[in-house]
Amino acid sequence: MSNKQQSLVADKAYSVDQFKGIDRRATESYGIPSIVLMENAGLRAADFIRYASAEFKGPKIVVACGRGNNGGDGFVVARHLINNGYDVSVLVLAKKKDIAPNAALNLAILEKMKAKVYFGGSQRPANLLKREISRCNLIVDAIFGIGLKRAIDGPLRSCISFINDSGKPVVSLDVPSGLNADTGDVLGVAVKATYTLTMAAAKKGFYINQGPKHIGELYIVDIGLPRQLLKTRR
Numbered sequence: 001m002s003n004k005q006q007s008l009v010a011d012k013a014y015s016v017d018q019f020k021g022i023d024r025r026a027t028e029s030y031g032i033p034s035i036v037l038m039e040n041a042g043l044r045a046a047d048f049i050r051y052a053s054a055e056f057k058g059p060k061i062v063v064a065c066g067r068g069n070n071g072g073d074g075f076v077v078a079r080h081l082i083n084n085g086y087d088v089s090v091l092v093l094a095k096k097k098d099i100a101p102n103a104a105l106n107l108a109i110l111e112k113m114k115a116k117v118y119f120g121g122s123q124r125p126a127n128l129l130k131r132e133i134s135r136c137n138l139i140v141d142a143i144f145g146i147g148l149k150r151a152i153d154g155p156l157r158s159c160i161s162f163i164n165d166s167g168k169p170v171v172s173l174d175v176p177s178g179l180n181a182d183t184g185d186v187l188g189v190a191v192k193a194t195y196t197l198t199m200a201a202a203k204k205g206f207y208i209n210q211g212p213k214h215i216g217e218l219y220i221v222d223i224g225l226p227r228q229l230l231k232t233r234r
Contacts, residue, residue, distance in 0.1 A: 013202040016146050016182050022200075022229045030226055035102045037199075038069060040223040042076020042106075045173055045197045048219065049077070049138070050084055052195075055169070060087045062136040064129065064159065065103075066143040066177070067094035072103030073173045073199075074142025075110055082115055089132045090117045093143060093159060126158040139163055139170045141191045143177035146203060151188035152178050160189045169194040175203060176214045184211030197221050201230060 014022075026032045053059065063078045065071035071094070078090045090110060092099070096119060099107060110117055120128045133139060141163065143156065152160065160178055163170060170193045175181045178190030184205035196206070196215040200223050205211045 013204045013207060015204055019146065019201060019203065022225065025229055026225050030229070032224070032226075034069075035105065037223050037225070038072050038102055038106065039076055041073045041173070041199050041221060043080055044221045044223065045073065045140075045171070046077045046080035046084070048195075048197055048221070049081060049140070049171060050086075053086075053138075059085070060089075060136045061138045061140060062089050062091060062129075062132045063140040064091045064093060064143055064163070065107075066145075066156075067092075067098045067103070068100050068145055068147070069103055070142050070145030070173055070177075072100065072106050073145075074140060075103060075106035077140055077142070077173070078115065079106070079110055079113065082110075082113065088115065089136070090115060091129055091132060092117060092119045093129075093156060095119070120155075120159075126155055126162055129159050129162055133162070133166050133168060136168060139166070139168050141170050141172040141177050141193065143191075144175075145173075146175050146181040148175075148178070148187060149180065153188060157189050160191055164189075164192050170216075172196045172215075174199050175205075176216075179205060179211060179214050181205040184209030186210045186214070190214050192216070195219060199223050200225050 063074045065074035078088045081088050172193035176191040176193040181203040193216040195217045206215050
């Protein structure tokens, strides 16, 4: 795709502010709780992984989760995969006290299920990630979502670099972690996804600058937003 073609496609995609506005109006105007949208996102992503799992040569999956709602989507994915018989390890790359409320609710469900949940917020998370990834057939990237604007540094930068160096297939939820969803710029380091499962609509940054090199195959996941909302760009 030429630069001109990429720009034309990006013009039809959504900016982060536009999509956050749609998400907010879904809750405020239509009464759809944000945790319902999180559930829908995680369930649809888990379904994709189940249907595509023959490509991954095994049922062992690592779900790497950050502290925000993207991590919450990852917790939902993990629950549904566990319920369907997959061997899933959940790596929480944050301290438990820092996890966003809706994400924390879904994490609590996993803990009650006695799922394999490991916290990397108080130790070197890259070491934990290396241990689990060495045993897996697929990585689910749920570390950072579309709201990320700052450069990634420190231990999380090391985690993303290790994911890229692992040679394992990666499914990124909503956006490859570290990619600016508006500009397509890499924020220090970014996951190079095999598949990107983006929620409800494509984002502008997927088509410009470094975006095309990081998103892999792009799939748009229906999370139940009213169709009327997706026609607005306010």
